[in-house]
Amino acid sequence: PAVYEHLLVETRGSVGLVTLNRPKALNALNLALIDELVAALEAFDADEAIGCIVLTGSQKAFAAGVDISMMAGYSYMDVFKSNYLGANWSRLTAIRKPVIAAVAGFALGGGCELAMLCDFIIAADNARFGQPEVKLGVLPGCGGTQRLPRAVSKAKAMDLCLTGRMMDAEEAERAGLVSRVVPLDALLDEALAAATTIASYSQPIVMMIKEAVNRAYETPLAEGLLFERRVFHSAFATDDQKEGMAAFLEKRTPVFKHR
Numbered sequence: 001p002a003v004y005e006h007l008l009v010e011t012r013g014s015v016g017l018v019t020l021n022r023p024k025a026l027n028a029l030n031l032a033l034i035d036e037l038v039a040a041l042e043a044f045d046a047d048e049a050i051g052c053i054v055l056t057g058s059q060k061a062f063a064a065g066v067d068i069s070m071m072a073g074y075s076y077m078d079v080f081k082s083n084y085l086g087a088n089w090s091r092l093t094a095i096r097k098p099v100i101a102a103v104a105g106f107a108l109g110g111g112c113e114l115a116m117l118c119d120f121i122i123a124a125d126n127a128r129f130g131q132p133e134v135k136l137g138v139l140p141g142c143g144g145t146q147r148l149p150r151a152v153s154k155a156k157a158m159d160l161c162l163t164g165r166m167m168d169a170e171e172a173e174r175a176g177l178v179s180r181v182v183p184l185d186a187l188l189d190e191a192l193a194a195a196t197t198i199a200s201y202s203q204p205i206v207m208m209i210k211e212a213v214n215r216a217y218e219t220p221l222a223e224g225l226l227f228e229r230r231v232f233h234s235a236f237a238t239d240d241q242k243e244g245m246a247a248f249l250e251k252r253t254p255v256f257k258h259r
């Protein structure tokens, strides 16, 4: 993998691991870091040997938000004309392989939004989530007001966005924002194990699942169910459906061709 200034990028078997690495600023997201993140995730997305991606930060911070020192001087014209944080973030949502966020420490503002943009979040017991933009005289700008109410509830999303308070990992799991909470020392192993499991399955099927679950956010139920059924039917066109079902009936482990 390429060398980046603000990221560590490595492979662990069939898993791509991206570590945000701007420790001096608690991984605050500046434009250079976001550009690198887009490049790293798109490179893993294009790499046939990679079946799943894990995105993590440090033990102290996943990311403490968009870089405030960068934003402080911007004018309306600066952010409007550059579509600030618009184009880059859309590219992150276009990644087709699953991306797991392994979150320890602070995931605030753009950091929380980045974690929510991933397909699911595994949190360390020291994780803290929040949308503190209100304290800075702005509002969430990378999906916080939209993804948070879909992930938790209107009540909790309003509470977090309006007060700017943080919620801990336990509250985040109870609210449905994170799929699992594990001890800090076990975080990376747990995320890599989940990613390795996902990467052992048929890659096109995994992509279809990601696409279908994401449809649930974009469409009415009847349309989503139709989309799911069409994609389900198309799975029968793959060798991997034949292999997966044959292996079950023959009581052996499947060896998927398109891993």
Ligand code: CAA
Pocket: 024, 025, 026, 028, 029, 064, 065, 066, 067, 068, 069, 085, 106, 108, 109, 110, 111, 113, 132, 133, 136, 139, 140, 141, 142, 144
């Ligand atoms: N941007 C720039 N620098 C940041 C930063 C951020 N979002 N968060 C932390 N840092 C820097 C601090 O300025 C500090 O730098 P110096 O050592 O040079 O002073 C360094 O990281 C360490 O931070 P602290 O000394 O503050 O560490 P702490 O442990 O005392 O506090 C914290 C940790 C509670 C996370 C605190 O740093 C904090 O509140 N950070 C800001 C969180 C925030 O407001 N995030 C939202 C940003 S706005 C946004 O993201 C917009 C959007 O939705 C699009």
